[in-house]
Amino acid sequence: MSAVIEGHHDDHHHGPAKGITRWLYTTNHKDIGSLYLWFSFIMLFIGGAMAMVIRAELFEPGSQIVSPEFYNQMVTNHGLIMVFGVIMPAFVGLANWLIPMQIGAPDMALPRLNNLSFWILPAAFGVLLATFFMEGGAPNFGWTFYAPLSTEYAPPTVTYFIFAVHIMGASSIMGSINVITTILNMRAPGMTLMKMPLFVWSWLITAYLLIAVMPVLAGAVTMMLMDIHFGTSFFKAGGGGDPVLFQHIFWFFGHPEVYIMILPAFGIVSHIIETFSRKPIFGYDSMVYAIASIALLSFVVWAHHMFTVGMPIAGELFFMYSTMLIAIPTGVKVFNWLSTMFKGSLTFETPMLFAIAFVALFTIGGLSGLMLAIAPADFQYHDTYFVVAHFHYVLVPGALFSIIAAVYYWLPKWTGYMYDEFMGKTHFWLSFVSVNLTFFPMHFVGLAGMPRRIPDYAMQFADYNMIVSVGAFLFGLSQLLFLYVVLKAIFYGKKATGQVWEGAQGLEWTLDSPPAYHTFETPPNLEAGEAKG
Amino acid sequence: MSSIKKSVSKLFLATVGMFLFGFALVPIYDVFCEITGLNGKVTGPTFSEYEDIGNREIKITFTTTNNNGMPWFFDSDRSQMKVKTGEQNLMSYVFTNTTDKPMIAQAIPSVSPGKGAQYFHKTECFCFEQQYLEPGESISIPLKFVIDPDLPEDISSLALGYTLFDITKDQMTKQASN
Ligand code: HEM
Ligand SMILES: [Cu+2]
Numbered sequence: 066m067s068a069v070i071e072g073h074h075d076d077h078h079h080g081p082a083k084g085i086t087r088w089l090y091t092t093n094h095k096d097i098g099s100l101y102l103w104f105s106f107i108m109l110f111i112g113g114a115m116a117m118v119i120r121a122e123l124f125e126p127g128s129q130i131v132s133p134e135f136y137n138q139m140v141t142n143h144g145l146i147m148v149f150g151v152i153m154p155a156f157v158g159l160a161n162w163l164i165p166m167q168i169g170a171p172d173m174a175l176p177r178l179n180n181l182s183f184w185i186l187p188a189a190f191g192v193l194l195a196t197f198f199m200e201g202g203a204p205n206f207g208w209t210f211y212a213p214l215s216t217e218y219a220p221p222t223v224t225y226f227i228f229a230v231h232i233m234g235a236s237s238i239m240g241s242i243n244v245i246t247t248i249l250n251m252r253a254p255g256m257t258l259m260k261m262p263l264f265v266w267s268w269l270i271t272a273y274l275l276i277a278v279m280p281v282l283a284g285a286v287t288m289m290l291m292d293i294h295f296g297t298s299f300f301k302a303g304g305g306g307d308p309v310l311f312q313h314i315f316w317f318f319g320h321p322e323v324y325i326m327i328l329p330a331f332g333i334v335s336h337i338i339e340t341f342s343r344k345p346i347f348g349y350d351s352m353v354y355a356i357a358s359i360a361l362l363s364f365v366v367w368a369h370h371m372f373t374v375g376m377p378i379a380g381e382l383f384f385m386y387s388t389m390l391i392a393i394p395t396g397v398k399v400f401n402w403l404s405t406m407f408k409g410s411l412t413f414e415t416p417m418l419f420a421i422a423f424v425a426l427f428t429i430g431g432l433s434g435l436m437l438a439i440a441p442a443d444f445q446y447h448d449t450y451f452v453v454a455h456f457h458y459v460l461v462p463g464a465l466f467s468i469i470a471a472v473y474y475w476l477p478k479w480t481g482y483m484y485d486e487f488m489g490k491t492h493f494w495l496s497f498v499s500v501n502l503t504f505f506p507m508h509f510v511g512l513a514g515m516p517r518r519i520p521d522y523a524m525q526f527a528d529y530n531m532i533v534s535v536g537a538f539l540f541g542l543s544q545l546l547f548l549y550v551v552l553k554a555i556f557y558g559k560k561a562t563g564q565v566w567e568g569a570q571g572l573e574w575t576l577d578s579p580p581a582y583h584t585f586e587t588p589p590n591l592e593a594g595e596a597k598g
Numbered sequence: 599m600s601s602i603k604k605s606v607s608k609l610f611l612a613t614v615g616m617f618l619f620g621f622a623l624v625p626i627y628d629v630f631c632e633i634t635g636l637n638g639k640v641t642g643p644t645f646s647e648y649e650d651i652g653n654r655e656i657k658i659t660f661t662t663t664n665n666n667g668m669p670w671f672f673d674s675d676r677s678q679m680k681v682k683t684g685e686q687n688l689m690s691y692v693f694t695n696t697t698d699k700p701m702i703a704q705a706i707p708s709v710s711p712g713k714g715a716q717y718f719h720k721t722e723c724f725c726f727e728q729q730y731l732e733p734g735e736s737i738s739i740p741l742k743f744v745i746d747p748d749l750p751e752d753i754s755s756l757a758l759g760y761t762l763f764d765i766t767k768d769q770m771t772k773q774a775s776n
Binding site: 238241284301303 | 616624712769
């Protein structure tokens with residue numbers, strides 16, 4: 066078994082190295098998990114600061130704080146950072162910490178690759194953020210970087226942007242190869258696929274999605290690079306290319322990408338709900354099949370982002386129905402979570418509060434998604450704040466809340482210290498109120514026709530926008546409280562037990578809190594009955 | 599642990615495969631558009647003669663647009679004509695370089711409704727040719743076309759739009775990188 070972590074033999078039996086080199090050279094899944102999570106936390110505040118600039122500008126109609134050019138850079142980089150710098154790295158961090166402990170493996174299958182996948186990420190975002198100080202300013206063409214806005218009309222820094230996207234893609238692909246290889250080869254004996262914890266399942270499928278679509282994204286930016294510098298015409302209408310082709314390629318990546326940002330959340334929420342309901346998850350098998358079918362369907366719905374480009378009617382219908390079909394497996398999951406809670410002996414610790422809020426608010430996002438999926442209706446909703454409301458509901462109280470819930474749930478395990486429950490609940494209620502204050506009114510202004518990505522708006526949207534901005538500032542501040550709660554737990558928290566939560570099931574809870582630097586060097590005995598999580 | 603090596607090499611191959619697939623989407627998309635006429639895309643010069651020419655009269659509208667910042671004069675002789683299906687028709691377009699620099703341009707066609715694009719056959723055209731004009735030079739280029747008698751009954755008029763692009767700079771970079 067120890068041959069698995071080749072080149073790792075020597076430091077098997079002692080703890081981590083000292084000082085900064087511990088973090089630079091580490092191949093330990095727990096260290097790398099922490100690195101990813103802290104990186105994501107820092108990026109959350111950088112991307113969040115950009116959101117604050119956006120909301121400050123939109124506090125009142127008219128143009129007051131930033132120039133329209135800078136506003137565009139804020140919108141673009143906020144989106145890029147939140148997607149590629151916060152949500153994705155946080156999930157990878159959780160995967161690193163949890164997958165080996167949940168399947169009873171000593172480490173990830175490819176520890177050195179793991180180190181590399183992490184350390185190229187700060188480099189990528191360093192490059193992206195450096196463009197703010199270059200001539201022409203940072204990328205300003207939206208996180209979806211539609212050609213020709215991102216090619217013929219782009220600032221010269223677009224080349225750095227392309228480079229950064231390539232690195233982020235490489236990092237994700239290497240991470241995914243590692244996850245799949247670990248799960249397929251290193252499970253403790255007796256842990257069959259259908260006995261794996263749901264978080265592991267959700268990540269296995271997510272990793273396959275990443276391997277399928279990140280290379281396509283790499284292809285898209287490579288084509289942009291060639292159009293810009295080598296005179297090709299992939300997307301240049303003047304040379305016989307087609308800008309609509311860009312949208313097809315982008316969304317072939319982009320739609321599976323949005324599921325990459327939600328599937329691991331499904332896994333997390335399943336664990337938390339069963340723990341605090343003190344019941345095994347309802348319908349484990351159907352949960353697995355639901356995740357798999359959502360992933361498969363996500364490849365055939367991409368053009369629902371492009372209903373207005375002028376598709377033939379057959380195309381509109383196909384993409385409309387295939388999109389609506391996704392609501393079925395998604396509904397199965399929601400009903401399973403509700404059934405798990407039904408007649409359970411529920412308690413409402415902070416992770417559970419975030420998980421329940423996830424179920425409720427993610428469902429609102431799913432329902433607005435269904436409205437957008439109606440092709441004729443989308444002609445009105447497209448590119449309005451209604452779309453912004455939709456994807457923020459699935460991504461903030463969806464993906465982000467699941468990550469926050471996971472941190473509260475596993476933090477005692479990782480650090481060995483409990484967080485302050487009162488402060489955690491305060492953080493929850495502040496976040497819950499402010500997230501709805503921020504994103505719910507966006508539905509109304511969107512339906513009334515307020516376009517997205519514009520730094521100014523018509524008078525009649527003023528009241529709602531002021532409410533939205535107040536909500537956004539409050540939400541931003543609440544996350545500082547989150548940082549405080551985490552730091553307080555690490556430095557002043559009460560000792561946690563190994564089990565931590567009364568109802569928690571799964572291999573990671575059989576370890577000490579914090580777990581030893583190297584765990585499961587001999588695989589656990591599953592016959593003792595603690596397999597399913 | 600050769601099973602790990604096996605997993606890694608399979609996944610690596612899948613990655614490379616998907617990267618190539620991304621590029622394969624370009625020709626797939628073009629072929630798809632050509633077959634379905636999606637996007638109003640039209641093919642280059644084709645030659646077709648019809649035995650049964652039908653006798654429907656179709657109204658054709660010609661539009662010309664200059665892309666952002668393209669200063670040339672660009673127009674068709676007439677803006678509308680009525681044609682019979684299956685018959686050869688002629689239209690001509692004038693290009694004038696109104697600037698004091700030599701320039702290269704390319705006109706890109708599009709037919710609407712998109713469904714009709716595949717029935718609009720050009721037998722001689724400048725569709726995919728680049729026009730080089732000296733300062734002040736002007737030229738008139740013919741377009742010959744036939745409307746396929748199989749044009750669906752519910753289409754009684756078609757519009758052929760040309761957008762003129764300035765590709766001088768692209769041609770320069772292409773030459774520079776060769
Ligand atoms: C029931 C499931 C869902 C349906 C039916 C759905 C449907 C749609 C549709 C039709 C659009 C395009 C709207 C337009 O641009 O006019 C859209 C946009 C979007 N959706 Fe969803 N969606 C669903 C779930 C999700 C989830 C789970 C996520 C992410 C976690 C997500 C993220 C996004 C994003 C980011 C956009 C906007 C992209 C952009 O233009 O910037 N959606 N959705
Ligand atoms: Cu989508």
